Amino acid sequence: MAFASVLRSTPRLASRAAPQIARTSARRGYASGPAQAKSNNGLLFGALGAAVVGGGLYFYARPDPNDQRTIKDAASPKEVDYQAVYNAIADSLEDEKYDDGSYGPVLVRLAWHASGTYDKNTGNGGSNGATMRFAPEANHGANAGLEKARAHLEPIKKKFPEITYSDLWTLAGVCAVQELGGPYIPWRAGRKDGNVENCTPDGRLPDADKGADHIRNIFYRMGFNDEEIVALSGAHALGRCHTDRSGFDGPWQYAPTTFSNEYFRLLFDEKWQERKWKGPPQFENKTDKSLMMLRTDMALVTDKAFKPTAQKYAKDENAFFSDFSKAFSKLIHLGVPTAQLSEPVPLKKIEDQAPATA
Numbered sequence: 001m002a003f004a005s006v007l008r009s010t011p012r013l014a015s016r017a018a019p020q021i022a023r024t025s026a027r028r029g030y031a032s033g034p035a036q037a038k039s040n041n042g043l044l045f046g047a048l049g050a051a052v053v054g055g056g057l058y059f060y061a062r063p064d065p066n067d068q069r070t071i072k073d074a075a076s077p078k079e080v081d082y083q084a085v086y087n088a089i090a091d092s093l094e095d096e097k098y099d100d101g102s103y104g105p106v107l108v109r110l111a112w113h114a115s116g117t118y119d120k121n122t123g124n125g126g127s128n129g130a131t132m133r134f135a136p137e138a139n140h141g142a143n144a145g146l147e148k149a150r151a152h153l154e155p156i157k158k159k160f161p162e163i164t165y166s167d168l169w170t171l172a173g174v175c176a177v178q179e180l181g182g183p184y185i186p187w188r189a190g191r192k193d194g195n196v197e198n199c200t201p202d203g204r205l206p207d208a209d210k211g212a213d214h215i216r217n218i219f220y221r222m223g224f225n226d227e228e229i230v231a232l233s234g235a236h237a238l239g240r241c242h243t244d245r246s247g248f249d250g251p252w253q254y255a256p257t258t259f260s261n262e263y264f265r266l267l268f269d270e271k272w273q274e275r276k277w278k279g280p281p282q283f284e285n286k287t288d289k290s291l292m293m294l295r296t297d298m299a300l301v302t303d304k305a306f307k308p309t310a311q312k313y314a315k316d317e318n319a320f321f322s323d324f325s326k327a328f329s330k331l332i333h334l335g336v337p338t339a340q341l342s343e344p345v346p347l348k349k350i351e352d353q354a355p356a357t358a
């Protein structure tokens, strides 16, 4: 299995290079201006390569200070060794007893659902706050099953108590994408944890049994365009649907713990038919009926505007990786006032931390 080979090629913690300390900005406030340039900016960017961290972060979050749900009180960001947190998460991903052998997919879903509540018109919701810790939001139907992801990260939070939950959840999503073979994702620290009154109302995340109009309504509200919607949907290369969570059933591709463009290739190369079963409406592949697509996935093929981008990603994995990196990075910073965010934090893949051999 491809996943096994990814893991096998992963050096263990012992061989990891000394992690870098990233300093978060101690600035407070909720202004929406761009972060001030720092002298070490070039250094940080250089560490990952401009191609990796360039783009995708220059957007403006405008929380309404009069809105009850705006995050007001949280601890100041502190100095955290984010690479050490990353490494601890990376080391925790593999578990033969869980699903397809990795917690990665459900951690990506946690980062996405924590962020995808953002409303660009009011500025509330988004990854700032980690409000899914509280009962109203934790119990939203769309979040079923994510308690497993949150519980999985608890030991990491205990080990690194100074990181906020909202930084931890988004960092875990980045770690999962990168460690399962995906592209580097630019990430900044500085999210603050909110309170129960910061919870967003139910209904902000997409319904899987709807079509292109619904998808656009949901993602345009977050500030995404059609190309970004298609790129983000490619995350369904990872993981599976669970009958005891969403009610849907099955994985989208044969190697669900490997991040790739397989989701797009299969969308076009397989023939998809409605599955006849007692569960909610979903599609199955004709070849062996072991794979699934949601109605929202099929909209990427049937909608005239989505289709060319999906076709491009099916043929060109580099294009998908590059666009996904920018769109996912944008997603996980939604709703975080720019003044609160640190400079981009280089988070190296484990395989890139192996010490150079003589």
Ligand code: HEM
Residues within 6 Å of the ligand: 105, 106, 108, 109, 112, 145, 206, 207, 208, 209, 215, 232, 233, 235, 236, 238, 239, 240, 241, 242, 243, 245, 246, 247, 248, 294, 296, 328
């Ligand atoms: C139209 C948009 C979307 C819909 C309707 C949708 C729906 C779903 C559903 C129904 C599941 C199955 C949950 C379960 O039963 O465990 C799922 C899983 C998943 N979704 Fe999405 N999703 C959408 C967009 C996204 C985006 C934008 C991302 C990330 C960028 C994402 C990442 C994932 C991942 C990684 C899983 C697998 C989780 C696991 O294996 O536990 N999805 N999604």
